[in-house]
Amino acid sequence: AQSVTQLGSHVSVSEGALVLLRCNYSSSVPPYLFWYVQYPNQGLQLLLKYTTGATLVKGINGFEAEFKKSETSFHLTKPSAHMSDAAEYFCAVSAAGTASKLTFGTGTRLQVTL
Amino acid sequence: NAGVTQTPKFQVLKTGQSMTLQCAQDMNHNSMYWYRQDPGMGLRLIYYSASEGTTDKGEVPNGYNVSRLNKREFSLRLESAAPSQTSVYFCASSEAHLSGNTIYFGEGSWLTVV
Numbered sequence: 001a002q003s004v005t006q007l008g009s010h011v012s013v014s015e016g017a018l019v020l021l022r023c024n025y026s027s028s029v030p031p032y033l034f035w036y037v038q039y040p041n042q043g044l045q046l047l048l049k050y051t052t053g054a055t056l057v058k059g060i061n062g063f064e065a066e067f068k069k070s071e072t073s074f075h076l077t078k079p080s081a082h083m084s085d086a087a088e089y090f091c092a093v094s095a096a097g098t099a100s101k102l103t104f105g106t107g108t109r110l111q112v113t114l
Numbered sequence: 115n116a117g118v119t120q121t122p123k124f125q126v127l128k129t130g131q132s133m134t135l136q137c138a139q140d141m142n143h144n145s146m147y148w149y150r151q152d153p154g155m156g157l158r159l160i161y162y163s164a165s166e167g168t169t170d171k172g173e174v175p176n177g178y179n180v181s182r183l184n185k186r187e188f189s190l191r192l193e194s195a196a197p198s199q200t201s202v203y204f205c206a207s208s209e210a211h212l213s214g215n216t217i218y219f220g221e222g223s224w225l226t227v228v
Contacts, residue, residue, distance in 0.1 A: 051214040096214075
């Protein structure tokens with residue numbers, strides 16, 4: 001079984017500041033890791049994913065995440081926040097196999113202030 | 115470029131009433147999913163259809179039924195709605211039922227059971 005913990009249900013940053021959203025996972029087998037973004041009143045959209053290969057993964061809108069096996073982490077970062085980044089972000093984990101095993105975290109709401 | 119379309123977007127039901135949420139995808143995907151999203155709980159899988167003609171229970175199937183009508187359409191039925199089923203429901207699809215595949219989400223259906 002796998003699980004995901006997102007540290008901080010709400011994060012507030014100033015426009016132009018670094019965005020860091022934390023995600024730690026638990027998995028008994030090598031994980032596949034995902035970050036999804038949900039804008040108000042919309043569905044989830046994939047930001048980036050790690051399956052195998054390079055541990056630093058770049059996604060859309062300038063976001064990236066690094067898979068750190070030793071720390072069981074997959075934190076999401078963006079060097080400079082923009083007002084349009086305000087949304088809810090979900091980390092998710094699955095093990096190799098079927099997509100029905102995808103487990104979502106509880107989400108982190110990102111607020112960007114002027 | 116519709117992607118995953120679900121209807122209705124908003125619905126209020128009385129306890130005991132029934133309703134069906136409709137979902138269609140135009141990406142020729144084999145696999146389709148129904149999730150519910152509740153505050154502080156992330157997304158939880160209700161039912162999925164790995165391929166046309168098959169359906170399987172997810173994490174929280176009680177009180178729901180599904181029908182994979184054809185490759186494009188996957189409906190979710192509440193036979194006797196309960197207040198505990200007040201939630202936001204997301205239909206989703208992926209090319210195949212594999213954990214590395216990207217899952218594409220609809221915009222959600224807000225259901226309130228009074």
